[in-house]
Structure formats: structure tokens, C-alpha cells
Amino acid sequence: MVTVNRNYLKLPGSYLFSTIAKKVNIFQEENPQASVIRLGIGDVTQPLAPAIIDSLHRSVDEMGHRETFRGYAPDLGYDFLRDAIAKNDYRDRGCDISADEIFVSDGAKSDSGNIQEIFGTDNKVAVCDPVYPVYVDTNVMAGRTGAYSQEKGCFDGVIYMPCTADNGFMPEFPEEVPDLIYLCFPNNPTGGAITKERLQEWVDYANRYGCVIIYDAAYEAYISQEGIPHSIYECEGARTCAIELRSFSKNAGFTGVRLGFTVVPKDLVRDGVQLHRLWARRHGTKFNGAPYIVQRAGESVYSPEGKQQLAQQVAYYMRNARVIHDGLQDAGYSVYGGVDAPYIWLAVPNGMSSWEFFDHLLSQAHVVGTPGSGFGANGEGYFRLTAFSTYENTVEAVERMKKM
Amino acid sequence: MVTVNRNYLKLPGSYLFSTIAKKVNIFQEENPQASVIRLGIGDVTQPLAPAIIDSLHRSVDEMGHRETFRGYAPDLGYDFLRDAIAKNDYRDRGCDISADEIFVSDGAKSDSGNIQEIFGTDNKVAVCDPVYPVYVDTNVMAGRTGAYSQEKGCFDGVIYMPCTADNGFMPEFPEEVPDLIYLCFPNNPTGGAITKERLQEWVDYANRYGCVIIYDAAYEAYISQEGIPHSIYECEGARTCAIELRSFSKNAGFTGVRLGFTVVPKDLVRDGVQLHRLWARRHGTKFNGAPYIVQRAGESVYSPEGKQQLAQQVAYYMRNARVIHDGLQDAGYSVYGGVDAPYIWLAVPNGMSSWEFFDHLLSQAHVVGTPGSGFGANGEGYFRLTAFSTYENTVEAVERMKKM
Numbered sequence: 023m024v025t026v027n028r029n030y031l032k033l034p035g036s037y038l039f040s041t042i043a044k045k046v047n048i049f050q051e052e053n054p055q056a057s058v059i060r061l062g063i064g065d066v067t068q069p070l071a072p073a074i075i076d077s078l079h080r081s082v083d084e085m086g087h088r089e090t091f092r093g094y095a096p097d098l099g100y101d102f103l104r105d106a107i108a109k110n111d112y113r114d115r116g117c118d119i120s121a122d123e124i125f126v127s128d129g130a131k132s133d134s135g136n137i138q139e140i141f142g143t144d145n146k147v148a149v150c151d152p153v154y155p156v157y158v159d160t161n162v163m164a165g166r167t168g169a170y171s172q173e174k175g176c177f178d179g180v181i182y183m184p185c186t187a188d189n190g191f192m193p194e195f196p197e198e199v200p201d202l203i204y205l206c207f208p209n210n211p212t213g214g215a216i217t218k219e220r221l222q223e224w225v226d227y228a229n230r231y232g233c234v235i236i237y238d239a240a241y242e243a244y245i246s247q248e249g250i251p252h253s254i255y256e257c258e259g260a261r262t263c264a265i266e267l268r269s270f271s272k273n274a275g276f277t278g279v280r281l282g283f284t285v286v287p288k289d290l291v292r293d294g295v296q297l298h299r300l301w302a303r304r305h306g307t308k309f310n311g312a313p314y315i316v317q318r319a320g321e322s323v324y325s326p327e328g329k330q331q332l333a334q335q336v337a338y339y340m341r342n343a344r345v346i347h348d349g350l351q352d353a354g355y356s357v358y359g360g361v362d363a364p365y366i367w368l369a370v371p372n373g374m375s376s377w378e379f380f381d382h383l384l385s386q387a388h389v390v391g392t393p394g395s396g397f398g399a400n401g402e403g404y405f406r407l408t409a410f411s412t413y414e415n416t417v418e419a420v421e422r423m424k425k426m
Numbered sequence: 427m428v429t430v431n432r433n434y435l436k437l438p439g440s441y442l443f444s445t446i447a448k449k450v451n452i453f454q455e456e457n458p459q460a461s462v463i464r465l466g467i468g469d470v471t472q473p474l475a476p477a478i479i480d481s482l483h484r485s486v487d488e489m490g491h492r493e494t495f496r497g498y499a500p501d502l503g504y505d506f507l508r509d510a511i512a513k514n515d516y517r518d519r520g521c522d523i524s525a526d527e528i529f530v531s532d533g534a535k536s537d538s539g540n541i542q543e544i545f546g547t548d549n550k551v552a553v554c555d556p557v558y559p560v561y562v563d564t565n566v567m568a569g570r571t572g573a574y575s576q577e578k579g580c581f582d583g584v585i586y587m588p589c590t591a592d593n594g595f596m597p598e599f600p601e602e603v604p605d606l607i608y609l610c611f612p613n614n615p616t617g618g619a620i621t622k623e624r625l626q627e628w629v630d631y632a633n634r635y636g637c638v639i640i641y642d643a644a645y646e647a648y649i650s651q652e653g654i655p656h657s658i659y660e661c662e663g664a665r666t667c668a669i670e671l672r673s674f675s676k677n678a679g680f681t682g683v684r685l686g687f688t689v690v691p692k693d694l695v696r697d698g699v700q701l702h703r704l705w706a707r708r709h710g711t712k713f714n715g716a717p718y719i720v721q722r723a724g725e726s727v728y729s730p731e732g733k734q735q736l737a738q739q740v741a742y743y744m745r746n747a748r749v750i751h752d753g754l755q756d757a758g759y760s761v762y763g764g765v766d767a768p769y770i771w772l773a774v775p776n777g778m779s780s781w782e783f784f785d786h787l788l789s790q791a792h793v794v795g796t797p798g799s800g801f802g803a804n805g806e807g808y809f810r811l812t813a814f815s816t817y818e819n820t821v822e823a824v825e826r827m828k829k830m
Contacts, residue, residue: 024605024638024696025546030704040501040710065497075490078719079483085682086479088816093469093681097444128532128684128714135712139567142429159711163543201428234428277497278489278718280532292428300434306444307563308539310532313720314682315482412492 029165034172038155038396039063045380046390053388059419061346061407062390064210064364066275068338068412070319071331074274077322081315095311098302099126099283103317106324107283111268117255123287123298125305126320128312130240130269130282135160136308137236137265137284140300141202142293148181148200150193152211152397152404154238157204175399184400185212187369191358192220199231205254206238208245211397211406212367213359218251225254228263234292235264240282243273243336244343245362261287265297272364272410274323274332281312281320339364342416343409349420364409367394379405387422433569438576442559442800443467449784450794457792463823465750465811466794468614468768470679472742472816474723475735478678481726485719499715502706503530503687507721510728511687515672521659527691527702529709530724532716534644534673534686539564540712541640541669541688544704545606546697552585552604554597556615556798556805558642561608579803588804589616591773595762596624603635609658610642612649615801615810616771617763622655629658632667638696639668644686647677647740649766665691669701676768676814678727678736685716685724743768746820747813753824768813771798783809791826 035041042062050058070078084090098104104121112119127133134156138147147161158180161167168178176182181200183193191214193205205224207216228235237254245252254264266285270276286298312320322328347360356369370379376393383389383405394404409416439445446466454462474482488494502508508525516523531537538560542551551565562584565571572582580586585604587597595618597609609628611620632639641658649656658668670689674680690702716724726732751764760773774783780797787793787809798808813820 023636025548026697026699026701026704027544027546028697030544030707031699033707063498067492067495067497069492069495070489072490075486078486078489082479082482082486085474085482086476088471088473091471091473091679091682093471093679094467095682131714132712140431140434142431144429156711163708163711232427275495275497278495278499278715280714280717293430293432295430295435297430300430303434303437304567307560307567308536310535310684311682313684313717315719316717 027163029163032162032167032170032177033159034170038392042390042392046384049384056388058384058388058390059411059415060390061411061416061419062392064272064408064410065277066272066410068275068335070275070279071328071335073322073325073328073331074319077318078315081318085315092314095314095317097306097311099124099312100314100317103320106321110324112253112255115252115256117253118261119255119285119287123285125284125286125301126312126317127282127284127309128280129271130238130267131156133267133282133284134236134238136304137267137301138164138166138202139304140297145201146179146181146198148183148196148203150185150205150209151176151182151399152185152394152401153204154206154210155397175395175402182398182400185214186400187356187358190214191367192216195227199233201233203228203233203235204238205235206240208241208363209359210241211365211392211394211401213363213365215245215247215250215362217249218256221251221254222257225257225260225263229259232292233263234290234297236267237264238267240267240269241272241363242268243332244340244364246340247362250362255285261289263290265290270320270323273336275335276319279316279319281316338413339409342411342413345413345416345420346407346409350423353424360409366407366409368405368407370394370403370405376402376405383423383426386426387419389419389422431567433567436566436571436574436581437563438574442796446794446796450788453788460792462788462792462794463815463819464794465815465820465823466796468676468812468814469681470676470814472679472739474679474683475732475739477726477729477732477735478723481722482719485722489719496718499718499721501710501715503528503716504718504721507724510725514728516657516659519656519660521657522665523659523689523691527689529688529690529705530716530721531686531688531713532684533675534642534671535560537671537686537688538640538642540708541671541705542568542570542606543708544701549605550583550585550602552587552600552607554589554609554613555580555586555803556589556801556808557608558610558614559801579799579806586802586804589618590804591760591762594618595771596620599631603637605637607632607637607639608642609639610644612645612767614645615769615796615798615805617767617769619649619651619654619766621653622660625655625658626661629661629664629667633663636696637667638694638701640671641668642671644671644673645676645767646672647736648744648768650744651766654766659689665693667694669694674724674727677740679739680723683720683723685720742817743813746815746817749817749820749824750811750813754827757828764813770811770813772809772811774798774807774809780806780809787827790830791823793823793826
């Protein structure tokens with residue numbers, strides 16, 4: 023008899039952002055006149071930069087002629103893109119990462135969901151709490167956790183590292199040593215950034231105990247302060263303990279274009295096996311490359327025009343972040359993040375729960391945010407707003423919230 | 427201590443097409459003057475059709491303007507594409523499949539690799555032998571098999587259904603009833619097509635025993651004969667036992683564009699769970715949609731101009747198939763397939779092994795094919811050639827093989 027993967031059934035309800043989308047759709051149907059402003063899901067709103075549009079048109083034309091048509095891409099990505107990444111994101115920052123340690127993919131969500139596959143199901147997983155749900159859910163689906171406790175708001179068998187106002191939203195070393203440690207900095211959802219000194223301590227910890235850090239640096243383009251690392255490979259020893267996930271979604275507006283990459287250094291060996299070899303095997307077996315035109319678009323992100331245009335785009339969003347941060351602080355909210363990240367994390371007022379505040383904000387201000395509790399038990403009482411809307415809508419949303 | 431997924435270590439050597447690519451690269455380096463013709467990997471060579479190029483340019487322009495920019499796609503695909511698929515591929519063929527049973531993805535390789543995830547690891551898997559390696563390898567990686575036997579050329583715990591000249595390359599019902607049955611028709615690698623009557627017997631079998639058929643119809647556009655089903659849902663009762671995988675790679679030349687879809691009917695329930703719900707959860711958690719511009723390109727495949735242009739493209743490749751089929755038959759080879767599929771399956775002459783013939787063909791004729799043994803033990807002694815090259819190269823390759 024066919025059995026299903028019953029680990030899936032441990033997941034409580036649907037994926038956070040699907041739930042939010044459904045709630046907003048219902049509200050919109052019942053209130054067709056309401057002008058809803060979405061500061062919830064971390065989706066960008068600015069159009070693709072001209073350098074990227076030009077690159078896409080050029081490569082589309084190539085696909086229309088026999089001489090320049092491209093079929094299957096190389097398993098792990100085109101060299102032109104892997105070379106550009108290795109130079110710009112790593113060598114230019116003093117990181118020792120070579121092009122053949124870079125695996126091009128269709129985005130960081132796929133990679134952050136799939137990376138756990140190369141590990142045994144007996145590994146103990148540690149995550150920050152609150153956390154991007156994909157890290158946890160994909161480990162649940164793989165059977166690396168116990169059941170979900172509705173009461174505690176967490177899964178048995180997972181090590182949760184609380185990130186709260188008390189510890190400045192920075193995880194502390196857990197009591198029990200984990201095997202796989204998911205870290206995301208600048209952080210989603212709290213918007214916090216880790217210093218190089220603190221990240222070095224995590225690298226040292228992982229090397230000391232033989233852990234693997236899965237480091238999600240999807241938001242590195244938003245770092246504005248000195249002393250905040252853009253890559254974990256800025257830390258000494260990271261080549262023997264860390265995998266890094268990167269995305270083009272937020273630095274280049276590729277949420278609807280789909281491109282990302284994962285770095286697995288060849289020095290990273292566990293259980294007697296080079297992890298690079300396993301991830302290459304997964305890519306070669308279950309993935310057929312990112313589209314040629316999309317990889318060319320990714321290449322243009324590193325062109326002089328691309329860099330200049332995208333710096334402006336990031337600056338545009340970071341102005342929104344300041345509008346939210348400063349506006350809500352003026353209105354008396356406790357506000358965190360928004361300096362090195364496009365996310366603002368605010369303490370929900372008046373003892374409301376995160377979902378109560380979600381409903382309140384949607385019905386009163388017609389503003390959509392993300393309930394902190396959707397990111398974990400320690401997110402309860404918090405709320406995430408994103409800087410990815412237009413400037414006009416961001417200003418309007420903050421005005422509405424001030425009047426609430 | 428971190429453990430790796432040791433199931434990966436059961437896989438013998440690297441993925442078939444990576445091995446071939448490496449061999450060809452070495453040959454090219456050693457023989458830089460040789461003009462190698464590739465009839466190996468099933469990659470297309472014709473440029474994208476004008477209707478598709480136009481659609482891509484239009485949607486790229488949309489991405490460059492704030493008013494028409496698109497961020498994250500809906501989890502399961504844009505309605506415009508799902509509706510076009512439901513109408514053209516299903517309703518117009520009399521199949522009862524609705525748009526919300528269609529899951530848009532980045533290609534059939536990903537889907538055929540990922541679909542096994544929603545099932546328990548205790549399911550018994552049946553595959554044809556020879557077989558597209560992804561079905562087997564991904565089940566190995568998930569721990570659904572035992573070790574690989576070098577001697578037998580197969581994995582313990584997998585039910586292999588021999589497809590040989592003796593049974594006309596059509597699988598017979600296995601002695602042991604499997605749980606998951608992978609079928610691919612028109613077949614890769616043998617090029618054989620299944621009749622509707624025979625496929626109906628498989629559907630009845632699956633419904634009787636509670637199996638699930640994973641039906642890969644990636645090559646349906648190449649069917650030329652009447653009475654050959656384009657979809658398993660042409661068979662009565664398939665909604666309660668079959669998942670169908672489809673691709674835009676071969677009917678529209680999207681190998682480097684990346685688009686596919688999977689159909690999971692809502693009536694398909696196993697172990698008390700709707701499989702549609704599980705696959706939706708996987709998509710929502712581990713995938714972030716195919717690119718907007720690629721989904722628009724997919725939509726244009728169903729436009730009147732798209733249909734007309736792609737019919738010509740398929741006809742172009744099928745002319746190649748006839749050139750190979752008839753040319754090699756004239757030269758005394760035993761040749762199969764090539765009528766309803768872009769693959770020609772030939773018996774290797776003179777008692778050579780498949781890999782010996784590969785090396786012989788590469789060194790003597792500078793033609794690349796795929797060794798049948800790469801698809802399974804029963805592929806030994808056979809060799810796959812594809813119709814996806816240019817007409818000129820196909821004619822030249824056959825001439826060289828005749829002279830060999």
C-alpha cells in the first residue's frame with residue numbers, strides 16, 4: 023500500500039505567507055473600496071533596473087537565432103555568472119571562494135529548503151526564534167523533528183535560540199550542541215545585523231564542535247554600517263564549517279525573475295564526505311539549471327551600470343525603512359531593525375497578540391504586515407514591516423498607523 | 427556529530443550526462459580539429475519560435491516599468507498559464523483536469539526528482555529498465571532502495587520491469603505489486619509509444635491494487651500515430667491513480683528556458699491524504715514559482731502563431747528521426763523508436779558493450795550518443811540517438827556511421 027510522507031502532516035496549517043494572502047484576499051473582497059498597502063511579504067516593487075532589462079532583451083534575442091541559441095545550461099551554472107560572483111561578492115571582499123564552489127540556482131528559497139537533503143535525518147537542527155519558516159518546515163518534512171506543540175508553538179527535537187529584546191535579537195550558544203545551525207544575517211524577520219566579531223565566535227564554535235552553519239546572507243546588500251560582514255567567509259575558518267546562501271531577489275529585485283546561489287567550500291568535510299560533492303550530485307540529479315536569460319540578467323547585476331542603478335534601488339528602499347522606523351518610533355512604538363536590513367521589527371502595543379495586531383492593522387489602517395508569531399514562539403508580540411513598498415505607499419502607511 | 431545523507435553514497439559515479447560531457451570534453455581537447463556531432467543528451471538546437479521571442483520581449487518590458495512589474499509569482503503558477511494548459515492540453519483532448527490541479531514548475535527534471543518526496547520512504551518503486559536515471563537516483567537519495575549491485579547493474583529493493591526487443595520494449599505487470607510506478611511514454615530512452623488500450627490496463631491495475639502511477643509525458647508532442655494517448659487522463663479512472671509530469675523542453679525548445687508542470691488530480695487519495703494537498707505544500711515551502719517572463723513564454727506556446735510555429739519545429743526534428751531511423755536501418759542496424767518520439771534506440775553491433783560503442787562512435791565517427799547501459803541493465807547492448815540536432819548534422823552523422 024502506498025504511504026504518504028507523514029512528516030508533512032506535522033506542519034500546522036499552511037505556509038505563513040499563503041495564510042496572509044488568503045486573509046488579505048477575503049478583506050479585499052469584503053471591502054473592495056479599501057486601498058490596501060502591503061508591507062507584509064518581502065516582495066519588491068521597483069521595476070528591474072535598465073541594465074538588467076537591456077541584458078534580458080539581448081539574451082532573448084540570442085535565444086531567437088540558431089547560432090546563439092542556448093539549450094541546457096551547465097549543471098552548476100554558467101561560468102560567466104559564477105566568475106562574476108566569485109570576483110565581486112568574494113574576492114573583492116577578501117574572501118577565499120572560487121567560482122567552482124558556487125552553485126547557481128533558481129533562488130534562495132529553493133536552496134534553503136533543499137540544502138538539508140544532503141545531511142542525515144539524525145542531525146540536530148538549531149534555528150533562531152523567530153525564524154524564516156522555510157528552515158524549520160523543510161526539516162520537519164524530512165523527518166528531522168518531532169511533533170508540533172500548539173501550546174509551546176514549536177517542534178520537538180529542534181533547538182530554538184530565542185532572539186528577543188533582552189539579548190538584542192542575537193542568538194546565544196545553545197545549551198545542547200547542535201549539528202546544523204541556521205543563521206540569517208542581516209536577519210529576517212528582526213532586521214538585526216551581526217558584527218564580524220560575533221559571527222567569528224559562531225564560526226569558531228562550529229569548528230570546535232564540528233557543526234555546519236547554513237548562513238543565509240540574502241539581505242547583505244542592505245548593510246549600511248562598517249564592521250558588519252557581508253559574507254560569513256569574511257571570518258577566519260568559515261571554509262571548514264559554513265555553507266552560504268545568497269539571493270538576487272532583494273539586491274536586484276529578482277523576486278519574480280528567480281536567481282540565487284549557494285556556496286559550498288571544498289574544505290567543508292563532514293562524516294568523511296566533501297559536502298561540495300553531495301550538493302553537486304543533488305544539483306546534477308534534481309535540477310536543470312537556471313534559465314540562460316536569467317543568468318545573463320544576473321551577470322548584468324555586476325556590470326558598472328548595474329551596480330550603480332542597484333545601489334540607487336537599495337537606497338530607495340532604505341529611505342522607506344527610515345520612514346517606517348522613525349515614524350513609528352515618533353508615534354511611540356518600540357522599533358528595531360531597518361538600519362542594515364529592509365525589515366522593521368516592532369513590538370505590538372497594548373498587549374495584543376501578533377495576529378490580533380495583524381487583523382487590527384488590516385481593518386483599521388488597511389495596512390498588511392506579518393505577525394511575528396508566524397516566525398516562531400518568540401516572535402509573539404512582535405510584527406514585521408518591510409521597506410519594499412513604494413515611497414508614497416510607505417509614507418501613507420506610516421501616516422495611517424500614526425492615526426490609529 | 428554531523429552526518430551526511432549516506433543514501434547519496436549508494437549512487438555509482440556521477441550522473442550519466444555529466445559523465446558523457448566529461449568524456450566528450452577530453453576527446454575535444456585531445457582532438458581539437460575533430461568536428462563532433464552531438465546526438466547524445468536530449469538537448470534541442472532550433473532557436474525559440476518567433477511567437478515565444480515576441481512574448482519574452484513584451485514581458486521583459488513589463489518588468490521594466492513600475493506599473494507592470496511583477497514580483498513573486500503565485501505559488502502554483504499564474505492563472506493565465508494554468509488556464510491555457512487546462513484548456514489546450516486537457517479539456518480539448520477530452521480530459522477532465524482543471525486549472526487548479528496543475529502545478530507550474532521550472533521543469534520536468536525537477537518535478538520528476540521531487541515528486542517522490544510526498545511519499546513515505548517505505549514505498550516500493552517500480553521502473554522500466556532501461557529508464558531515465560532521475561526516477562531511480564532520486565529514490566535512492568531518499569532511502570527508498572538498498573545498495574547498488576555492480577554485477578547486476580541495479581539497486582536492491584527496486585522493481586525493474588525489463589523492456590527489451592522480446593516484449594516490444596513495453597513493460598509487463600511485475601510479479602510483486604509495487605506502490606509507485608514510473609512510466610514514461612513516448613519513452614525515453616527507447617522511443618517506444620504505448621497504445622491507449624495498454625495504458626488503460628495500467629490504470630486499471632493501479633486502481634485495483636492502490637498503486638500510484640507517475641506518468642512522464644514529456645515527449646507527447648512527438649506522437650504521430652492515431653490511438654496513442656497524449657495524456658494518461660485520456661484513460662478512464664486515471665484521476666484516482668495517476669500523477670502526470672509535463673515539460674515545455676521538447677515541444678517548445680525550452681531546455682534552456684526552464685518550464686514544466688505536474689498534474690495532481692484532487693481525486694487522488696492515498697493513506698487517507700489528498701496528494702494534491704501534499705504537493706501544494708511542497709511547492710509553497712520549497713519553491714518560489716517559475717519566472718514571470720518564462721510563464722508568459724509558456725502561455726505563447728498555446729497561441730495560434732505559437733502552435734503553428736512549434737508544429738513546424740517538431741516536424742523538423744521528426745524529419746531528423748526518420749533520417750537516423752531509415753539510414754541506420756539501411757546500413758544494417760536493428761533500429762527502434764523514432765516514430766512517436768525523438769529518440770532512436772539501436773542495437774549495438776558486433777557484441778560490443780554500450781560504452782564500447784560510445785567510445786568507438788566518438789573516436790571513429792566523432793558522433794556522441796548515449797550508451798543504453800546508462801539507462802539500466804537491460805539497456806546494455808543498446809544505444810540512444812536523438813533527433814534534436816540540426817538536419818545538416820544529422821545527415822552528416824548518419825553518413826559517417828554508414829562508413830564506419
